[in-house]
Amino acid sequence: MSFGTYLKEIFSSRRNLVIVLLILLLFIPALTRDHYILTILIFANIFAVFGASWDILAGVIGIFSFGQAFFFGGAGYISALLNVELGLPPLMTIPLGGACGVIVGLVFGLPSLRLKGPYFTIMSLLFPTTVMALIYMFPSLSGGEAGIYGLAPISNDIAVTYLASLFLMLGSIFVLMKIASSRLGLIFRSIRDDADTAEATGINTTKYKFLSFAISGLFAGLAGAFQAHFLMSISPSIFNPVNSFNAILYAALGGMGTIFGSVGGAFIMSILNEALRGIAEFRVLIYAIAMMLVFRYLPEGIFRRVGRHFNFRLGIWGEVKKLRRSRHGSNS
Amino acid sequence: MIEEIVISGLILGGLYALLSLGFSLIRGVARIMNLAHGALYMLTAYLIYSLLYLGLGTAIIISLVLIVLITLIIYKLLIGPMREKEAKAALVTLALALVFQESVKLIWGPEFKSIPYLISGYVTLLGVRVVSQKLLALVAAAGLVLVLWFFVMRTKIGKGIRAVAQNMEVARLVGINIRRVFMISMGLSALLAGLAAVFFAPLYVVSPTQWTILFQAFPVIVLGGLGSLKGSFIASFVMSFIEKIVEFYVAGGYAAGVVSFVIMAVILLVRPTGLFGKSRSGGGSGF
Numbered sequence: 001m002s003f004g005t006y007l008k009e010i011f012s013s014r015r016n017l018v019i020v021l022l023i024l025l026l027f028i029p030a031l032t033r034d035h036y037i038l039t040i041l042i043f044a045n046i047f048a049v050f051g052a053s054w055d056i057l058a059g060v061i062g063i064f065s066f067g068q069a070f071f072f073g074g075a076g077y078i079s080a081l082l083n084v085e086l087g088l089p090p091l092m093t094i095p096l097g098g099a100c101g102v103i104v105g106l107v108f109g110l111p112s113l114r115l116k117g118p119y120f121t122i123m124s125l126l127f128p129t130t131v132m133a134l135i136y137m138f139p140s141l142s143g144g145e146a147g148i149y150g151l152a153p154i155s156n157d158i159a160v161t162y163l164a165s166l167f168l169m170l171g172s173i174f175v176l177m178k179i180a181s182s183r184l185g186l187i188f189r190s191i192r193d194d195a196d197t198a199e200a201t202g203i204n205t206t207k208y209k210f211l212s213f214a215i216s217g218l219f220a221g222l223a224g225a226f227q228a229h230f231l232m233s234i235s236p237s238i239f240n241p242v243n244s245f246n247a248i249l250y251a252a253l254g255g256m257g258t259i260f261g262s263v264g265g266a267f268i269m270s271i272l273n274e275a276l277r278g279i280a281e282f283r284v285l286i287y288a289i290a291m292m293l294v295f296r297y298l299p300e301g302i303f304r305r306v307g308r309h310f311n312f313r314l315g316i317w318g319e320v321k322k323l324r325r326s327r328h329g330s331n332s
Numbered sequence: 333m334i335e336e337i338v339i340s341g342l343i344l345g346g347l348y349a350l351l352s353l354g355f356s357l358i359r360g361v362a363r364i365m366n367l368a369h370g371a372l373y374m375l376t377a378y379l380i381y382s383l384l385y386l387g388l389g390t391a392i393i394i395s396l397v398l399i400v401l402i403t404l405i406i407y408k409l410l411i412g413p414m415r416e417k418e419a420k421a422a423l424v425t426l427a428l429a430l431v432f433q434e435s436v437k438l439i440w441g442p443e444f445k446s447i448p449y450l451i452s453g454y455v456t457l458l459g460v461r462v463v464s465q466k467l468l469a470l471v472a473a474a475g476l477v478l479v480l481w482f483f484v485m486r487t488k489i490g491k492g493i494r495a496v497a498q499n500m501e502v503a504r505l506v507g508i509n510i511r512r513v514f515m516i517s518m519g520l521s522a523l524l525a526g527l528a529a530v531f532f533a534p535l536y537v538v539s540p541t542q543w544t545i546l547f548q549a550f551p552v553i554v555l556g557g558l559g560s561l562k563g564s565f566i567a568s569f570v571m572s573f574i575e576k577i578v579e580f581y582v583a584g585g586y587a588a589g590v591v592s593f594v595i596m597a598v599i600l601l602v603r604p605t606g607l608f609g610k611s612r613s614g615g616g617s618g619f
Contacts, residue, residue, distance in 0.1 A: 064419035066426070111597045114604040118365050118558055121422050122550045123600060125367075129547055130593040133586040242430065248423065285434035291427040295420050296410060 025166055029159035038162045044270035045162075045169035046227045051250030051262030052176050053220035058248070059257030060180050061212040062192030067124035068220060068247040070108055070131060073238035075101035075221030076228040077135075080148045083229070090154050094225040101221015102214045109213035113206060128239040135236045147235030154229050161230060168226055169263070172219050177259045179215065188212060220247075242284060249287060252294050255301020264303055335460045337576045343466050345572035346473030347532045348552045351545065352564040353480060354524035360497045360559030361517040364415055365422040368406075370546025371432040372399055372522050376529035377538040378436055380447050388448060396526045403522035404515060412514070429543050437540040445538040450531070469531040476527055477565055480520075484561065493517055497559060548589065551596035557606035567607070571595070 028041065054068045079097030082088045088096070112123045135142040142148070154161045179185055190198045191205050199205050228234040237243075250269055254261025269287075276283050298305055355369045376399045383391035406428065414421040449465040456462075484490040495503040496513045504510050536542070549568075556567035574595065575588040582591075599607055 058419075064423075066423070111601050115600055116604070117418055118359060118422075119554060119600060119604060119606065121365060121419065122554060123597070126547060126550055126593055126596070129544075130590055133589045133593075137584075137586045137590065241426070245426065245430070281438065282434075284430055285438070288427040288430035288434065292410065292424050292431070295424050295427075296414065299420075 045165035047266035049223040055251040069243035071220035072224035074104040076224035079225035097225025098222040101217040105217020149233035341576040345569035348568035350528035370543035371429040372525035377533035
């Protein structure tokens, strides 16, 4: 077998592709210790988890939240306070941030559960902005407009921080994808497709919606706490609607309901973000236009679209291989 | 103190009424949640600001025409085709609001602007000196609400609007051109946002983030129930007075926002369709 056909063989299955990408991501610190590149990748990892935490709500159970920044920022603030006020190390505050994310998710879920359509949208939009107002109201506790700074860094070595963020991302995506493809995920999707029918078949939709808020809060909380420690500070602007908006953009660009899509979306947007550094004042504008274009023209996400485009090659190889394998199996 | 609260409460209530009516109108008729509604208000203020050299009257007329045209073009190209997917359409309108915010920041700069009063001077009412512009804004808000009510309740187009709001399918069956009704409601809603800017923007600052006034009006919209004209009107003044009382007696503007959020959350806990809302999906049977 020549090297060319060998390469084709590798890239013909998604599993092999994922393994190659994983190895690449793991060995990046061995290739470069460049502070700049690793910082971009760390942000990409954090954003991937943040996007995926929105995707489990919107893409899987069908709760289209506009307030994901509430989970992210809420947990970030609590872990920042735990670190600065109580002196807990990041190794404790980040998991605690995730736990707080669960609580924050339930706080969000309690008044929003029974709401439908526009009322839910309004509620989810106002949750983060109300917390922002509360932070301004109590500056002695929350640091007010300046925020909280002086958090302990995750590690002084950027390569270690990168690996930590990579494991956070891989672990979160793995767990979320397992949830989405499990029996629980099936129940979630049945609620998304038709909540009334799901209820009629005996599914306690309220319970599962609560559960999905807790799951989403957990992972958004982990990401938020990680980011707070990575930046060593947190400010009220984290509750800005634009931040919730970003989570949606990562997931939607990659493909809603796929979980792994937000990894791709987050990496694309992080790299784009750096490419646009020279024209920083256009950044939000470009993000917003990207969002409109994605929802208007690319509702299935960039990967499914590109995949469909190249289906002719990738797909057929995959199919032929599957066919060959199944025939082989039945003959022997 | 008391008169201060009464006047600023009435003014804020008038602004809430105009904004929430425009928002409820298009949501009730076309089931579109236009999160860019506040951005239309902000954009009109900026258009007036930059056309001032033509004279105030001309600037206002051109700005209103422009804002309606811009809205209709956006509706045709972007929002209309996505109308069926409500949450995604709402997200696109939020993106649109950010596009407006950033464009305004790029064109006119991030610093605050102001547009001139339509009339100057003071009026003395019951021994209190009131800026004439405030009085004018209040009268204009009341007048516009009445005109809208008359238009929706007493004209043929208004009947069509109510029919579509009540039942889109049946309205289509009896021969109403629902696409045209959507366009008319969209234009009307943009015109209301524009007129709100004409009368109320001189009383507040004009800034690129001013569109978030819509977020501030959300508790009003919930309290009034989406699609209920009367409900929105009453709720506007109830909420504005509560906010002003909290702001003056308790602890400033941030506390007012928090209190109105808590009121909204409690209302939604008890009644998930708002206080005056009727149908569960927020459809507008109230029109």
